[in-house]
Amino acid sequence: MQTKKQFCLTLALCCAMGLALLPPASHANVQGSRYVGRNITGTVVGVGGRLGGRSRTFRLIVERYTSPEEVKRLNAALQSGGQDELLQVLSKMSAGRIQVGTGVGVPANVIIPTELAEGGTKLVVLFQRNVNFYELRSGARSEDYKFGYAELHLGRRGGNEGTFIAAAKLRLRDGNTWVVEDFGEFPARLMGLQARGGGGTAR
Numbered sequence: 001m002q003t004k005k006q007f008c009l010t011l012a013l014c015c016a017m018g019l020a021l022l023p024p025a026s027h028a029n030v031q032g033s034r035y036v037g038r039n040i041t042g043t044v045v046g047v048g049g050r051l052g053g054r055s056r057t058f059r060l061i062v063e064r065y066t067s068p069e070e071v072k073r074l075n076a077a078l079q080s081g082g083q084d085e086l087l088q089v090l091s092k093m094s095a096g097r098i099q100v101g102t103g104v105g106v107p108a109n110v111i112i113p114t115e116l117a118e119g120g121t122k123l124v125v126l127f128q129r130n131v132n133f134y135e136l137r138s139g140a141r142s143e144d145y146k147f148g149y150a151e152l153h154l155g156r157r158g159g160n161e162g163t164f165i166a167a168a169k170l171r172l173r174d175g176n177t178w179v180v181e182d183f184g185e186f187p188a189r190l191m192g193l194q195a196r197g198g199g200g201t202a203r
Contacts, residue, residue: 033113033121035062035195040123040152042193044100044164047186058164058190059099060125060152066095066110074110078172086170087146091128098127098150100166106130106148120156125149129167145169145183152193162190 040060046053070093077089090109099105110126129148145167152162167183 033065035113035121035123035154036064038062038195038197040154040193040195042160042162043191045189045191047189056101057099058193059097059105060108060111060123060150061097061099062108062111062123063094063096064111066093066112070110071112075172075176075178078170078178079175083144083146083170087128090126090147096125098125098148100164116153116156118156121154123150123152123154125152145181149180150190152190154193154195160193160195162193164188164190 040062042058043055044058045055073089074086077085081088093109094107095111096108097105098108106127106129108125108127110124112124112126114122114124116122125148127148129146147168147170149165149168150162151164152160154160165180165182165184165187169181169183171179171181173179
């Protein structure tokens with residue numbers, strides 16, 4: 001039996017939802033991150049399993065950040081209707097575009113920023129993945145993993161890196177904690193991330 005890797009998004013959600021409670025000046029300061037309007041490129045490297053050691057190019061186009069109001073709607077949808085309702089709400093949002101490999105990519109439906117205490121910024125990206133025909137026809141277990149997930153750590157000491165999950169399942173815990181489960185045994189790594197455009201290159 002495979003051991004599923006899980007990630008909790010507690011801090012990202014609490015930070016994003018808390019913005020609505022801040023005065024207008026503070027809200028503008030947190031939301032006005034330098035990564036809006038920029039392209040973040042790097043490499044996705046597989047870890048373990050059939051994709052272990054394989055790499056593909058990665059690109060995230062950040063058009064805007066997901067608003068606190070949108071995060072509340074997503075949280076409410078996951079709480080009331082689980083993954084299916086979350087997907088319905090999320091599919092109507094767009095914050096940018098995410099591309100892996102040579103394809104045209106898919107909309108990055110949700111991009112949530114968090115300023116890290118140790119310096120730098122964490123971007124959590126959630127998107128509706130393309131479930132292929134084989135999965136639908138055969139009723140493969142991966143069909144239940146309806147989302148893609150990426151977590152980028154930028155502008156911090158030690159380099160820019162992150163985590164990428166091509167097929168993820170989400171569930172809610174304690175009302176405001178999103179638990180992300182990877183379909184594979186290990187999530188892929190994001191390496192060599194660089195942000196370009198809008199203000200030069202951030203390394």
